[in-house]
Amino acid sequence: MNTEKEKSAVGAATPATESDNNTTVSIAYSDENVNGYSYENMTAILNSLTDTLRLTREGRDIVSIVPLTVPVDDKYVKDIARITYRSGRTKDIDIGCDSGIAAIYDVVRDLCF
Secondary structure, three states, X not given: OOOOOOOOOOOOOEEOOHHHOOOOXXXXXXXXXXOOEEOOOHHHHXXXXXXXXXXXXXXXXXXXXXXXXXXXXXXXXXXXXEEEEOOOOEEEEEOOXXXXXXXXXXXXXXXXX
């Protein structure tokens, strides 16, 4: 059963629930203040990065870059940025525990090196 859930946490391995097993879960990062902390809007950051990368040779075939949470095992999930290309190929980049600037760096580093 593939269900999409919104999640308002940022970070690496986060405990998963039974319903998360074998599913891809989308993350909804927001600028909202959660428990006294202000989180960056990772979706907006990666959407903006997608538009910028499309202007370059290395990124001209990128359709989207989307933050997702995927299950690692029965107990944990991890945060990734999934790059989708025009050919339909996808590439996952680990962005767990990343700030917005670190996620940008990880995506660009993966594309260039």
